[in-house]
Amino acid sequence: MTEKYKIYVPEDVRSRLVNDAELFDFEKKDGSVNLNAFLKELIVNYFDEYRERKERLRDEILADLAAFPSVSARDAGAIAAKILSTYAKNAEQSAKRDQAITLTLSGRSLDVMNTIENNFLGDASLSQYLNDLLISYLSISRSQRERIIFREAFEALDLAIQKNHLVTFTSTSAPKLVFTVKPYVIAPSKEEQCNYLLCQDRNSRFTRTFRISRLRALYVTQDVFRPDERTLRELREIAMRNPQSASKNVEISVRLTDQGIRKFRVIVKNRPDILRKDGNVYHFFWPKQPLEDYFSRFGKDAVILTPKESRDSMAAFYRRALNAYEAE
Numbered sequence: 001m002t003e004k005y006k007i008y009v010p011e012d013v014r015s016r017l018v019n020d021a022e023l024f025d026f027e028k029k030d031g032s033v034n035l036n037a038f039l040k041e042l043i044v045n046y047f048d049e050y051r052e053r054k055e056r057l058r059d060e061i062l063a064d065l066a067a068f069p070s071v072s073a074r075d076a077g078a079i080a081a082k083i084l085s086t087y088a089k090n091a092e093q094s095a096k097r098d099q100a101i102t103l104t105l106s107g108r109s110l111d112v113m114n115t116i117e118n119n120f121l122g123d124a125s126l127s128q129y130l131n132d133l134l135i136s137y138l139s140i141s142r143s144q145r146e147r148i149i150f151r152e153a154f155e156a157l158d159l160a161i162q163k164n165h166l167v168t169f170t171s172t173s174a175p176k177l178v179f180t181v182k183p184y185v186i187a188p189s190k191e192e193q194c195n196y197l198l199c200q201d202r203n204s205r206f207t208r209t210f211r212i213s214r215l216r217a218l219y220v221t222q223d224v225f226r227p228d229e230r231t232l233r234e235l236r237e238i239a240m241r242n243p244q245s246a247s248k249n250v251e252i253s254v255r256l257t258d259q260g261i262r263k264f265r266v267i268v269k270n271r272p273d274i275l276r277k278d279g280n281v282y283h284f285f286w287p288k289q290p291l292e293d294y295f296s297r298f299g300k301d302a303v304i305l306t307p308k309e310s311r312d313s314m315a316a317f318y319r320r321a322l323n324a325y326e327a328e
Contacts, residue, residue: 002106005113007127008097009134016138023142023194024149024213025172035101038149040109042137043130045151047112050133051120097131143188143195146213153218157183157197160220164227166202169218171210178217181208182225184232187239190270196243198235200228207235207246241273247287253305255281260301270294281305292317 009017021038028034105113113126121129137145147154160167161183168180181199188195195212202225238246256264261280264271272286272294284291288310295302296317304311 001110002104003110003113005103005105005126007101007103007130009099009101009131010097011099013131013134013138014099014101017134020142020145020149024146036104039101039103040105041149042134043105043112044108046133046137046148047116049148050136053136097127142193146195150213150215153212153215154186154195156218156220157186157212161186164224166221166223166225167199167218168221169210169215172214172216173211175216179208179210180221182227182231184227184235185239185243186212187243189244190242193269196239198239198243198246200231200235207231207238209238209243209246211244242270242287242290244270245287245290247289249285250288250307250310251275252284252286252288252291252307252310253281254284254295255303255305256298257301260298263298263301267294267297288313 017039018033018035021035022033024038026034026038103113116129117126124132137148140148157167159165164182166180167183168178170176170178180202181197182202183197183199185198186195187198197210197212197215198207199210200207235246241249257280264282270290270293272284272291275283275285277283292304292310292314295304296314304314
């Protein structure tokens, strides 16, 4: 059974939801963003948490009102409901809801929607209730939002790490490969954009990192491995610094112009930690590829001095760019 619903949200809310759906790889066959599939997972996986959050807030309000003997239990309930429906709303919840979203629901998502309609609307419309739920979701950090959308994957990985079980999966980054790994650590990226599984490949014994939202066909096997303390320490260090890459850290020196120094202060996404400074020469102890990717946005305002491998790699990157422009 399938049902369609139309809800209305502020423009900024819709835009942020589309961004999450795109970041978490919810795509249709034609490559466009599959907002409906994303919202189905959101509603199923966040409804209980959202309901519990509202109930906790209501209980806290009632507990505070109980300190006033003149306020009856009935009046306290009415006051709590008024606070929740009016005063506890933020600016986004009060913004004009002029963007329509059509939801096509079935299975679990339709069951949740029926539960909402039958039990939790009160004086609110279904569209208003879902608008508040979506805004509540967006108020959470992105790494935690990812845990909500991919709840089953996180629960499986948490269990595998706790019990030291091998896991197998494919990845949207390499869909034809099946990985079998020893899971050690789950860590958010520095700016809390995404969560990564830091692990060791069972066959090659190389340390690897995978973005959890890109894992598919995840399966926790019954095979148990013995954790290696050295590998665990290494992966924990990577988790603290740069969980997007399991590559070894190398010392890299970069000369920045005054404009480059200003860019370094402003461009914080995936920014490497400074080891030391010698004037306008910055030294880093960081994985090679992520650092090169970061400074590729600086153009002439950042020149890698050492090591030679990174310097040559960046020079080749700009030569390819120049060749592309000259070919036009």
